[in-house]
Amino acid sequence: MMLQKCQWPMKKTIEIKKDEKGFGTLYVNDEPFLILGGELHNSSSSNLQYMEKQVWPRLKELNLNTVLLPVAWENIEKEEGVYDFSLLEELIFQARREKMKLILLWFGLWKNGESTYVPGWVKRDSGRFFRARYKGGELSQTISPLCKNAVKADARAFTVFMKKLKDIDAESQTVLMVQVENEIGFLKSDRDYSKEAEKQFRSNIPEELEKIYGISGTWSEVFQSDAAEMFMAWNYAQAVEYIAAAGKRAYELPMYVNAWLNQFPDRPGNYPSGGPIARNKKIWRNIAKSIDVFAPDIYLSDFEGVCKEYATEGNPLFIPEARRDPVTASNAFYAFGKYGAIGFSPFGIEGLMEDTRQKQDKELLEQLQIDVLAFTSIETGKYLKETYKILKNMQKLYFRFKGTENIHAFMCRNEHERGTIVSLSGCDLELTYRPKGNERPGCAGMIIEENESEFWAVGYNTDIRLLPKKSSHDCITIICLEEGFFDNGKWSSGRVLNGDERSMSGFGQYAEVRHYIYCKETTDEKEG
Missing domain, CATH: 2.60.220.20 (putative beta-Galactosidase from caulobacter crescentus)
Incomplete structure (x- = not known):
C-alpha cells in the first residue's frame, strides 16, 4: 500500500525539550509523550507477513504505545544507488492501522559491533570499504570507522531514508525518533589495527580533542591506558556525526545512539570498544552533536547505577533495550519516577507473554558476559502490561509533576x-x-x-x-x-x-x- 505524501513545509512538531534540571520530555504536537515501548527481535520487521501473523497480534494486550523496529540498509539499497522503500512504507501503514507509534533503528554500517547489515555490494568490495583488523592483521567482520568511503555511502543511504520519512510521515507523525546504527564499537579487540588506523594512532590527537581536553600529544601520551578505546570513540563519534547530520538536514527528527555497556571483565573488546558508554561520553557529546540522546541498553543488574550515569549533563534518559525478566516491569516505574525517563523499552517485546527459560543460548550469553536471566522471559508480559496500563492512564498526573520535588x-x-x-x-x-x-x-x-x-x-x-x-x-x-x-x-x-x-x-x-x-x-x- 502506497502512503500519501505530506505537504511541506510544515511546523516542526516532534522534539525533545529539557527543563532546568536537565530532564527531557518528548513532545508531539506540543503535547508531552511518554514512550511505553518495546523493541522487536532483529529480524521480525524484515517480513510483512511475519509482522501480521506473529508480531502485531501479540502486542495488542501489552498496552504499548510505541514499537522499536529495525530498518536495515541491506533491505533498502540492494543495488548501489537504487532504493526500495516498499517495506518501510508498509511497516508504517501497519503501525498506523494498529494505532502505534514507531521508533526506527537504522541498521547501517554497524550493528552489535559488526557490519552484518550492510548491502551485499558493500560486503563484496573490501578494498573500497575496508574492514578493521585485529592485532596481527587478522580481518574482522567490522568495517573500519576510518573508512571514509563507507561512512559517505551510509550517509547517502541514510539521507535518502530520512527524505522518504519526511515525504510519507511528517504529517501523521507515526515515527517519533530514529536510532543511528546499533551498539556501535569494535568487538574482540581494543582498537582497529588496520594500516590506516596504525598511522593515525601513532600521530598526535586531533586539534579538536586538544581543545576539549586541554592537552596535546599522541594518543598514548594523552590517554595512556585508555588510548585505544578513546581512539575508537573518536573515530566512531566522527562517523556517526557525519551520518546523523546528513540525515537531520533531510528531516529533523530526534536521533539517538544506544550503548552496549561495559561490564566484568571490563576490557574494551569484551564489549564494543569505542561505543557511547559512560566513560566515553565526553568525546561523544562533543563530537556527535547531532545526536539528541545517548541511551543505555540495560541488561545489567545495577539498573539504578546505569540510569544515574546516563541521566547527567542534560542527557535525557531513554532506555531502548531493557531486560526481559519480570524485574523489568518494576524497573520502569523507577526510571520514570526517579530520572524522568522519556521512554522505556524491553527487548524482544513480541515474546514477553511466553516462558522462554528453555530457549536461551546459555553458552553464547556466558561468552558475552550477559546474565542469562536478562534475556529470559518468565511470562514478563503479564506484569509489564499492568505497569504500562497504569503509566498510560496516569500520565496526565505524572506530567503535571515531572521534574518537581513532588x-x-x-x-x-x-x-x-x-x-x-x-x-x-x-x-x-x-x-x-x-x-x-x-x-x-x-x-x-x-x-x-x-x-x-x-x-x-x-x-x-x-x-x-x-x-x-x-x-x-x-x-x-x-x-x-x-x-x-x-x-x-x-x-x-x-x-x-x-x-x-x-x-x-x-x-x-x-x-x-x-x-x-x-x-x-x-x-x-x-x-x-
Missing part, C-alpha cells in the same frame, strides 16, 4: 536491603520490601504528592506505613486510603481500605495504585 521513586537494589524511608512534605513513608523470587517483579514504584496531605502510590512488592517527620511530635492520621485505578487521567475509586487492610496496605506481585489522604497534628503540650 515525585519520589524507590527500588530495592539488592537482596539484603529491607526497605527505605521516603520523606514527603507532611510525613515520612516507611517502605518495607516484601520477599520475592526470580519469577516476580522487583520491589519498586513511585510516589506522587498531590499536596501536603494527599499522595498517590504505585508499585510492586512493598508495604507502606505513614510516620511523623523525623524529630517531630506530630500525630499522623489517615483520613482515607483507597485502592483504584486511573482511566484516561481520571481517578476511579475502588475499595476504601480500613481495619486490618489499612495496617497491611501496600503492593503485591502485580502493580497497584493507592490513594492516601491524611492529616497531622502536633502532640506538643503548651506551657501554662
Whole structure:
C-alpha cells in the first residue's frame, strides 16, 4: 500500500525539550509523550507477513504505545544507488492501522559491533570499504570507522531514508525518533589495527580533542591506558556525526545512539570498544552533536547505577533495550519516577507473554558476559502490561509533576536491603520490601504528592506505613486510603481500605495504585 505524501513545509512538531534540571520530555504536537515501548527481535520487521501473523497480534494486550523496529540498509539499497522503500512504507501503514507509534533503528554500517547489515555490494568490495583488523592483521567482520568511503555511502543511504520519512510521515507523525546504527564499537579487540588506523594512532590527537581536553600529544601520551578505546570513540563519534547530520538536514527528527555497556571483565573488546558508554561520553557529546540522546541498553543488574550515569549533563534518559525478566516491569516505574525517563523499552517485546527459560543460548550469553536471566522471559508480559496500563492512564498526573520535588521513586537494589524511608512534605513513608523470587517483579514504584496531605502510590512488592517527620511530635492520621485505578487521567475509586487492610496496605506481585489522604497534628503540650 502506497502512503500519501505530506505537504511541506510544515511546523516542526516532534522534539525533545529539557527543563532546568536537565530532564527531557518528548513532545508531539506540543503535547508531552511518554514512550511505553518495546523493541522487536532483529529480524521480525524484515517480513510483512511475519509482522501480521506473529508480531502485531501479540502486542495488542501489552498496552504499548510505541514499537522499536529495525530498518536495515541491506533491505533498502540492494543495488548501489537504487532504493526500495516498499517495506518501510508498509511497516508504517501497519503501525498506523494498529494505532502505534514507531521508533526506527537504522541498521547501517554497524550493528552489535559488526557490519552484518550492510548491502551485499558493500560486503563484496573490501578494498573500497575496508574492514578493521585485529592485532596481527587478522580481518574482522567490522568495517573500519576510518573508512571514509563507507561512512559517505551510509550517509547517502541514510539521507535518502530520512527524505522518504519526511515525504510519507511528517504529517501523521507515526515515527517519533530514529536510532543511528546499533551498539556501535569494535568487538574482540581494543582498537582497529588496520594500516590506516596504525598511522593515525601513532600521530598526535586531533586539534579538536586538544581543545576539549586541554592537552596535546599522541594518543598514548594523552590517554595512556585508555588510548585505544578513546581512539575508537573518536573515530566512531566522527562517523556517526557525519551520518546523523546528513540525515537531520533531510528531516529533523530526534536521533539517538544506544550503548552496549561495559561490564566484568571490563576490557574494551569484551564489549564494543569505542561505543557511547559512560566513560566515553565526553568525546561523544562533543563530537556527535547531532545526536539528541545517548541511551543505555540495560541488561545489567545495577539498573539504578546505569540510569544515574546516563541521566547527567542534560542527557535525557531513554532506555531502548531493557531486560526481559519480570524485574523489568518494576524497573520502569523507577526510571520514570526517579530520572524522568522519556521512554522505556524491553527487548524482544513480541515474546514477553511466553516462558522462554528453555530457549536461551546459555553458552553464547556466558561468552558475552550477559546474565542469562536478562534475556529470559518468565511470562514478563503479564506484569509489564499492568505497569504500562497504569503509566498510560496516569500520565496526565505524572506530567503535571515531572521534574518537581513532588515525585519520589524507590527500588530495592539488592537482596539484603529491607526497605527505605521516603520523606514527603507532611510525613515520612516507611517502605518495607516484601520477599520475592526470580519469577516476580522487583520491589519498586513511585510516589506522587498531590499536596501536603494527599499522595498517590504505585508499585510492586512493598508495604507502606505513614510516620511523623523525623524529630517531630506530630500525630499522623489517615483520613482515607483507597485502592483504584486511573482511566484516561481520571481517578476511579475502588475499595476504601480500613481495619486490618489499612495496617497491611501496600503492593503485591502485580502493580497497584493507592490513594492516601491524611492529616497531622502536633502532640506538643503548651506551657501554662
